[in-house]
Amino acid sequence: xxxxxxxxxxxxxxxxxxxxxxxxxxxxxxxxxxxxxxxxxxxxxxxxxxxxxxxxxxxxxxxxxxxxxxxxxxxxxxxxxxxxxxxxxxxxxxxxxxxxxxxxxxxxxxxxxxxxxxxxxxxxxxxxxxxxxxxxxxxxxxxxxxxxxxxxxxxxxxxxxxxxxxxxxxxxxxxxxxxxxxxxxxxxxxxxxxxxxxxxxxxxxxxxxxxxxxxxxxxxxxxxxxxxxxxxxxxxxxxxxxxxxxxxxxxxxxxxxx
Numbered sequence: 001x002x003x004x005x006x007x008x009x010x011x012x013x014x015x016x017x018x019x020x021x022x023x024x025x026x027x028x029x030x031x032x033x034x035x036x037x038x039x040x041x042x043x044x045x046x047x048x049x050x051x052x053x054x055x056x057x058x059x060x061x062x063x064x065x066x067x068x069x070x071x072x073x074x075x076x077x078x079x080x081x082x083x084x085x086x087x088x089x090x091x092x093x094x095x096x097x098x099x100x101x102x103x104x105x106x107x108x109x110x111x112x113x114x115x116x117x118x119x120x121x122x123x124x125x126x127x128x129x130x131x132x133x134x135x136x137x138x139x140x141x142x143x144x145x146x147x148x149x150x151x152x153x154x155x156x157x158x159x160x161x162x163x164x165x166x167x168x169x170x171x172x173x174x175x176x177x178x179x180x181x182x183x184x185x186x187x188x189x190x191x192x193x194x195x196x197x198x199x200x201x202x203x204x205x206x207x208x209x210x211x212x213x214x215x216x217x218x219x220x221x222x223x224x225x226x227x228x229x230x231x232x233x234x235x236x237x238x239x240x241x242x243x244x245x246x247x248x249x250x251x252x253x254x255x256x257x258x
Contacts, residue, residue, distance in 0.1 A: 051176070070105075105173045158170055183196070
């Protein structure tokens with residue numbers, strides 16, 4: 001009895017995440033998750049999140065670079081959890097005064113699930129709602145999709161610009177805080193969409209993730225990294241007030257640049 005009630009609650013939560021109002025019933029893909037015995041229509045399943053970048057940036061790592069205005073870029077990546085994920089990041093191209101060194105800086109990760117939704121994806125999502133380790137699961141997931149986004153963007157970039165490994169490489173930079181607080185909506189409350197975000201819980205503290213790319217003679221993309229270097233530790237901690245309908249997931253976590 002309790003299991004049936006729980007499944008009903010989960011179903012109601014998921015059905016509250018309306019992406020598109022259905023006008024033609026037979027045009028919607030149907031997905032069934034055998035593990036939970038739950039059937040979900042593809043037009044009503046969505047979760048999302050973001051990772052907010054710290055206030056530090058390229059000037060803290062390598063002063064003297066000039067950057068173009070950031071551009072918001074969307075890419076859809078496939079996650080090992082079976083989900084297709086729309087990832088949006090701000091991307092800006094930077095170079096030093098004599099153009100001898102260039103960086104591409106990525107920031108402000110945003111993501112959401114997109115159809116089609118596999119049975120593995122639905123199962124992962126339902127497991128996430130029930131897990132006591134949401135923070136760790138989401139950290140691993142967001143780390144993967146962030147790097148997958150960079151790999152896709154940078155691979156296209158070095159191929160399009162014919163960056164020969166014998167002559168040069170191009171590096172991507174992703175700045176992140178060593179200390180963060182995660183907030184999310186409460187999945188036990190019906191009618192509230194599931195959304196999660198992490199934000200720095202100190203005014204200082206900075207790490208930079210560096211990955212280098214170029215093209216080999218056979219046309220394949222060579223990659224080195226990612227390597228994460230510390231710039232400054234967190235010292236000036238502050239309490240985080242979670243926005244609107246979100247609540248804290250655990251406490252402020254200071255893991256350094258791990």
